[in-house]
Amino acid sequence: MFLIISTVWAVIALVLLIVAWWLVRVGRIVLHRNIMILLTVGAWVFIINYIFVQRYGEELGSFPSKYVPWMALHGSLGLVPLIGATCLVVGRLMAGRNKFSTHFNQHHKTYGRTFIVVWFFSHLGGIFNAIFLH
Secondary structure, eight states: OHHHHHHHHHHHHHHHHHHHHHHHHTTOHHHHHHHHHHHHHHHHHHHHHHHHHHHHSTTTTOSOGGGHHHHHHHHHHHHHHHHHHHHHHHHHHTTTSSHHHHHHHHTHHHHHHHHHHHHHHHHHHHHHHHHHHO
């Protein structure tokens, strides 16, 4: 069940990520911001759920041990854009309040362009995980 949910999340998130990118390109900033907040919160919910499923769920160790290194790599790399997106979202929401928010607001476009590429491939990796592990 978790594999199905994670695959659905990866597909939805991938589509929303592309839509958010397009929205910012056409100047629909508010909708872009709302989608990015939704994606960031959704990704954290997914990560927390994943940890609980692996720790307490019945699907503990539900993938073959030969895929453990790949899953660890994929998960670790997936945290990079998630932490980056979190910093960008928090920076936007706290605009002008401290050096943290000022830094991320001044470099929002540069960070965003970097994180979207990594996040895009992270979601594609999630979809491929479903294919390989199914």
